[in-house]
Amino acid sequence: MKSLKAQNSFLANAGEQLHILEDETINSFALTPFQQKLESGNLYPLKPKQLEIFQVNIGKMCNQTCRHCHVDAGPDRKEIMTKETMQQCLKVLISNPNLKIVDLTGGAPEMNSLFRWLVEEIKNLDRHIIVRCNLTIIRANKKYYDLPEFYKQNNIEVISSLPFYTQDRTDRQRGNGVFEDSIKALQMLNSVGYGVDGTGLILNLVYNPAGAFLPPGQHALEREYKQALKARFGIEFNNLFTITNMPISRYLDYLLTSGNYESYMEKLVSAYNPVAAANVMCRNTISVGWDGYLYDCDFNQMLELKVNCKSKHISTFNEVELYNREIILGQHCYGCTAGAGSSCGGAVA
Numbered sequence: 286m287k288s289l290k291a292q293n294s295f296l297a298n299a300g301e302q303l304h305i306l307e308d309e310t311i312n313s314f315a316l317t318p319f320q321q322k323l324e325s326g327n328l329y330p331l332k333p334k335q336l337e338i339f340q341v342n343i344g345k346m347c348n349q350t351c352r353h354c355h356v357d358a359g360p361d362r363k364e365i366m367t368k369e370t371m372q373q374c375l376k377v378l379i380s381n382p383n384l385k386i387v388d389l390t391g392g393a394p395e396m397n398s399l400f401r402w403l404v405e406e407i408k409n410l411d412r413h414i415i416v417r418c419n420l421t422i423i424r425a426n427k428k429y430y431d432l433p434e435f436y437k438q439n440n441i442e443v444i445s446s447l448p449f450y451t452q453d454r455t456d457r458q459r460g461n462g463v464f465e466d467s468i469k470a471l472q473m474l475n476s477v478g479y480g481v482d483g484t485g486l487i488l489n490l491v492y493n494p495a496g497a498f499l500p501p502g503q504h505a506l507e508r509e510y511k512q513a514l515k516a517r518f519g520i521e522f523n524n525l526f527t528i529t530n531m532p533i534s535r536y537l538d539y540l541l542t543s544g545n546y547e548s549y550m551e552k553l554v555s556a557y558n559p560v561a562a563a564n565v566m567c568r569n570t571i572s573v574g575w576d577g578y579l580y581d582c583d584f585n586q587m588l589e590l591k592v593n594c595k596s597k598h599i600s601t602f603n604e605v606e607l608y609n610r611e612i613i614l615g616q617h618c619y620g621c622t623a624g625a626g627s628s629c630g631g632a633v634a
């Protein structure tokens with residue numbers, strides 16, 4: 286067995302190799318620039334519409350280490366939002382009533398010890414709250430067992446990833462045992478009324494492809510999920526969102542090491558849909574990083590591309606400046622505009 290030092294040096298070398306491979310592959314591969322595609326539909330420069338969704342990443346810590354994770358989240362990540370930054374977020378919500386939806390994400394947002402405090406403060410401001418719950422957190426430790434009740438008390442919309450309705454495909458993407466725990470967590474959510482007709486408690490699931498391909502049609506897959514989960518486990522839910530894997534972070538590493546990068550990018554480019562381009566989520570969403578910096582979307586956040594205006598941090602949030610900015614684009618944006626499009630709320634076209 287390798288010593289820790291040897292293992293670290295091995296990992297550092299592997300990382301270096303991957304970055305060399307990444308640069309060589311990406312730079313030698315000519316793609317129509319995304320901006321040019323937008324220009325052909327008079328959408329460039331891409332400008333925001335009215336801001337409505339305030340998406341806040343309250344930390345990169347997670348109990349899982351999924352293969353496709355664009356946040357590169359995991360149990361060892363230390364980045365976590367402080368109370369001071371949360372208070373700045375609350376101040377922005379008070380002075381910007383048009384930010385009607387607050388979307389809390391991570392990592393596993395519940396792992397931030399201030400998560401429940403933050404939710405209750407936002408609830409007092411009368412906003413619709415979404416929590417991106419990875420399901421297994423509900424089963425990870427006794428202190429999380431009451432999360433379904435907590436979500437219910439605060440009328441939270443729960444959005445949870447379940448890559449497929451079978452164990453093999455889910456565990457391959459998210460880790461061994463994840464499917465079983467996710468099913469138990471979904472049953473716990475159902476038992477307090479989530480996803481059940483007439484309760485008003487919304488439980489939405491998210492599908493993303495296990496390999497280098499685009500998601501199938503959202504409605505047909507939703508029917509398939511509903512039938513399978515009901516028949517096998519008695520589970521109910523509201524909507525299924527299909528999401529395209531973005532060619533960044535861990536998923537980019539997978540594309541490069543598996544030799545799928547070029548063919549995947551070609552698929553995204555040839556499936557470019559101008560209707561999806563007009564509706565990309567960065568036009569009505571602002572994304573706040575764990576340290577308070579502002580981004581056009583969660584993906585630009587992971588690429589550390591801060592918003593292109595003076596108001597770069599939550600402490601200097603200025604809605605007018607943000608409204609007048611140009612959205613920062615890159616080749617990864619093809620992930621949002623392929624086929625029916627993709628956003629944190631699923632297909633957009």
Ligand code: SF4
Pocket residue numbers: 347348349350351353354355356357358359391392393419
């Ligand atoms: S559960 Fe979500 S945040 Fe955590 S590793 Fe998986 S994809 Fe990333």
Ligand code: SF4
Pocket residue numbers: 565566567568581582583584585612613614615617618621
């Ligand atoms: S990746 Fe972000 S910036 Fe690019 S189109 Fe999608 S939402 Fe907009």
